[in-house]
Amino acid sequence: MxxxxxxxxxxxxxxxxxxxxxxxxxxxxxxxxxxxxxxxxxxxxxxxxxxxxxxxxxxxxxxxxxxxxxxxxxxxxxxxxxxxxxxxxxxxxxxxxxxxxxxxxxxxxxxxxxxxxxxxxxxxxxxxEGAGAGEPSAPVVLGLDLAHPDARLIGFAFAAAARRDTVLRIVHDGDHPRDGDLSTPYGAVAAVPRPAYGPRTLRRPAVPSEVLRSWREKLPDVLVAEENLCGTPAAHLVDLSRDASLVVIGRRSRPAGFGARLGPVAHTVLHRSTAPVAVVPHD
The missing domain is CATH 3.40.50.620 (HUPs)
Known part of the structure; x- marks a missing residue:
């Protein structure tokens, strides 16, 4: 049928x-x-x-x-x-x-x-529970692993920000040495909370231009704030969720029968984020 x-x-x-x-x-x-x-x-x-x-x-x-x-x-x-x-x-x-x-x-x-x-x-x-529909004009936060920058994950976050007419904040580990908290399939992401959504000074240039180029061309009206900050990924994402409309993280697809792999960063974000969390499967 x-x-x-x-x-x-x-x-x-x-x-x-x-x-x-x-x-x-x-x-x-x-x-x-x-x-x-x-x-x-x-x-x-x-x-x-x-x-x-x-x-x-x-x-x-x-x-x-x-x-x-x-x-x-x-x-x-x-x-x-x-x-x-x-x-x-x-x-x-x-x-x-x-x-x-x-x-x-x-x-x-x-x-x-x-x-x-x-x-x-x-x-x-x-x-x-208790989140309601949230404030759609608040930023969308994307946790990105620069070692595995998947197009489906990035595209989902760009589209979510475009629908809300809001800024897309991309947070990642850059070239920091990885520790146990960063070696997860959701990537190493780090950011710090801020009181407002306006421009701020970034501590380091972030995502290589070729990673975002196609999405910047498809959705040129999306304002992208790229950040590469030190700190514990899970704690920073949870803090950042307080002023976000949506937090977007990835999940590596696995062969049938193996189930979803939830690393420590994703595990903490899913349990502690106050904003809705989108989990996007990708290769």
């Missing part, structure tokens, strides 16, 4: 505060992308056959907040990680929620989100 594909933004919904934050963020992103929003509730087979009554309420609330947005509701039975990863094949983005920083047991602590990351080749955005 031929699979009918309608590109959309999909938000996983389970009635938790984290999933409601994810749905709110996904609605705004779907509007900016001009795509339908699918609110997806996955019911585990051994649980009650009833649907989630809050799903319809969430859909109604988002329709009222975003007139003209095509909001769809889908409820299916199955293992959440497997179903989410399967249906993500039709999604431009899969958006999942998590508990607030410091609280144990949320999807970013393991379980569902980690299993989805291991199964899907689509970008996954993780939204923290």
């Amino acid at each position: 031929t699979r009918t594909v309608t590109l959309c933004v999909t938000a996983g919904c389970d009635g938790s505060p984290g999933s409601r934050a994810a749905a709110a963020w996904a609605a705004r992103e779907a509007g900016m992308l001009g795509l339908p929003l699918v609110l997806l509730h996955v019911r585990e087979p051994e649980r009650s056959s009833g649907g989630d009554p809050a799903l319809g309420e969430t859909a109604g609330l988002l329709r009222s907040r975003h007139p003209g947005l095509d909001v769809r509701v889908q409820q299916v039975s199955g293992r959440p990680a497997e179903v989410l990863a399967d249906l993500a094949r039709d999604a431009a983005l899969l958006v999942l929620g998590s508990r607030a920083p410091g609280r144990a047991g949320g999807p970013l602590a393991g379980s569902v989100a980690r299993a989805v990351l291991a199964r899907t080749d689509r970008p996954v955005v993780l939204v923290r």
